[in-house]
Amino acid sequence: MSVAQAPAGQRSLSFTRMIDLSTGIEHEAVHEPWPPSIKRIRHDVEGVEFMERTFGARPDQLTVSGGLGPAFEEVTAITHCGTHVDAPWHYGPTSEGRPAKTIEDCPLEWFFSDGVVLDLRAKQPGERIEVEDLELALAHIDYELAPLDIVMLMTGRDRFLGDRAYFEQPGMTRESTLWLTAQGIRVIGIDAYGFDRRFEDMADEFRRTGDATGLWEAHFAGLEQEYCQIEKLVNLDQIPRPTGFKVACFPIKVQRASAGWCRAVAFV
DSSP states (O other), X not given: OBSSOOXXXXXXXXXXXXXXXXXXXXXXXXXXXXXXXXXXXXXXXXHHHHHHHHHOOOXXXXXXXXXXXXXXXXXXXXXXXXXXXXXXXXXXXXXXXXXXXXXXXXXXXXXXXXXXXXXXXXXXXXXXEOHHHHHHHHHXXXXXXXXXXXXXXXXXXXXXXXXXXXXXXXXXXXXXXXXXHTTTOOEEEESSSOXXXXXXXXXXXXXXHOOGGGTTHHHHGGGTSOOEEEEXXXXXXXXSSSSSEEEEOOBOOOTTOSEEEBOOEEXX
16 A cells, blocks of 8 residues: 555555554543533434525425535544644743744644554553663664654553543653753653653652642753654554554644644554
8 A cells, every 4th residue: 555656766655554552632521630522413403404504404405415414523622632743842932042832833743653663561650661661662673763753652541531530640751851852852751641750640759849840840841952752642552563664643734733633643
């Protein structure tokens, strides 16, 4: 199968399988701290009213549609709902001493590149994903990162979608995040709710120590080096090999936004 017919003399991008790495936006999902709501415009009720209001047509006159109107959905959700890409603006107003990029400003080149899956399923909820963990995962697959690789961290937490246990996760650190970005990585994904440890773990540590440097440390690494996160990935374990595939994860352009929903897909 070919993504597109390539011009003469150019090599086409071919693949045998597409793997959906995204979860959707679900009405009042329990795995969302700010659950979205979906109001459904039904064919036989509001859709019929739309046809009469817009065109002046009664249901008995709608012979082609069998007396029905169209369906719509009215969604109320934050931009960090479902599988989404965080922009540098999410972490703060500046990055690398310059105005931080909002989601529509992030280069398209960041979001279609070679994918790398790092197996971190041995990390337990509440633990930090350290530089050493990343080095070991890369050594295990005998791979050296290249600039603009899309690195995806497999924690296995996606199997708990739909349950409050989904929030029990390990998280990245400032050091491990900057270790990746120093190698030219601009998009890092994770199959968990968030990129850092869960909120409660960070809050408990802060109450014990009074040290706020551990609060959202991986996010705030983006103040020093601009990068994007993909949060709430799924199905990383379905990708048959850790490298040698492409990933597309283009975010929706939301004006001046800190994030955009995306349909992440692996092309194997």
